[in-house]
Amino acid sequence: MKNINKLLRYAIPYKKHMAIAIAAMLVQVFVGFYIPFIMKDIIDIALPANDLNMVIWLSLFMLALAFLGMAGGILNTYSSQYISQHASAELRLDLFNKIQTLSFKNIDEFKTSRLITNATNDIVRVQMFFTFLLRMIIRAPLMVLFGLFLALTTSIELSNVFFITIPLLIVSIIIIMLFAYPRFKKVQVALDDLNNVVLENANAPQVIKSFVSQPYEKGKFDKVNENYRKINSSAESVMAFAEPIINMIFNLGVALILIFGAYYLNQNNVNFFNEIGEPRVGLLMAFSSYSQQILIGLMMFAFMMIF
Numbered sequence: 001m002k003n004i005n006k007l008l009r010y011a012i013p014y015k016k017h018m019a020i021a022i023a024a025m026l027v028q029v030f031v032g033f034y035i036p037f038i039m040k041d042i043i044d045i046a047l048p049a050n051d052l053n054m055v056i057w058l059s060l061f062m063l064a065l066a067f068l069g070m071a072g073g074i075l076n077t078y079s080s081q082y083i084s085q086h087a088s089a090e091l092r093l094d095l096f097n098k099i100q101t102l103s104f105k106n107i108d109e110f111k112t113s114r115l116i117t118n119a120t121n122d123i124v125r126v127q128m129f130f131t132f133l134l135r136m137i138i139r140a141p142l143m144v145l146f147g148l149f150l151a152l153t154t155s156i157e158l159s160n161v162f163f164i165t166i167p168l169l170i171v172s173i174i175i176i177m178l179f180a181y182p183r184f185k186k187v188q189v190a191l192d193d194l195n196n197v198v199l200e201n202a203n204a205p206q207v208i209k210s211f212v213s214q215p216y217e218k219g220k221f222d223k224v225n226e227n228y229r230k231i232n233s234s235a236e237s238v239m240a241f242a243e244p245i246i247n248m249i250f251n252l253g254v255a256l257i258l259i260f261g262a263y264y265l266n267q268n269n270v271n272f273f274n275e276i277g278e279p280r281v282g283l284l285m286a287f288s289s290y291s292q293q294i295l296i297g298l299m300m301f302a303f304m305m306i307f
Helices: 002-009 013-046 052-101 105-108 112-135 140-156 158-203 207-210 214-240 244-265 281-306
Strands: none
Touching: 013 052, 013 112, 013 140, 052 214, 112 140, 112 158, 112 214, 140 158, 140 207, 140 281, 158 214, 158 244, 158 281, 207 244, 214 244
């Protein structure tokens, strides 16, 4: 937490852009949740009543909200990228200045390859953190909380689906993280070794040519390069399971909503019929949309913790 606070100091000078990014993100979240609510009224109220005027006006309203959400997305992306680029540039400059003040002993302890990785790859990850901060870290809990509130408001009965899908998603995420996190730590070490070999060759080309040791250096680079490939492939292979597993849980959620909906319709539950006695298909669609956004919010948390 202490390190995160230190990083956040680099974003503080850009309060205006942070406010714009957060406001735009809130607009995006609002639009994402409000559109299914309108769609529910179109399907469950306007269409059964053959009220074409209501269908047209609500459809136009949905279109306007979609453009508003797009504008919010553009503003959020631009502002978050502006902050991440400027904050990471200042952090990179401070890191470079700090390296200039290190003693020979400090440099030997840190290793030159580690310092290069800090100034390049690690700064890129910090830049991703600033981007995630304003696009996901704040957005994810809002999606989960608002999604749960609207889902429970829409249908208490269908909310039983969450007793299956949310635990499944959380368990899957924990398993993926347990396998992925140590592998990504090894990737960092392997990248240090790769940078070290490249740095040695870049700093002493005359010596290598004088002793005709190009084949030896090539073999050494091939070794660390292959090691980096294997370790990185191992880490990415774990992440390769994430998308299909999460998609399976998403699809399972949709299937369960339809199964539960069919069950309650068969039980003649009044909450699943409109005023003229027709099934509320819009309710099922809106609830499905809310459940998807809840799961997406949880998924965002997971990927932020891994990367």
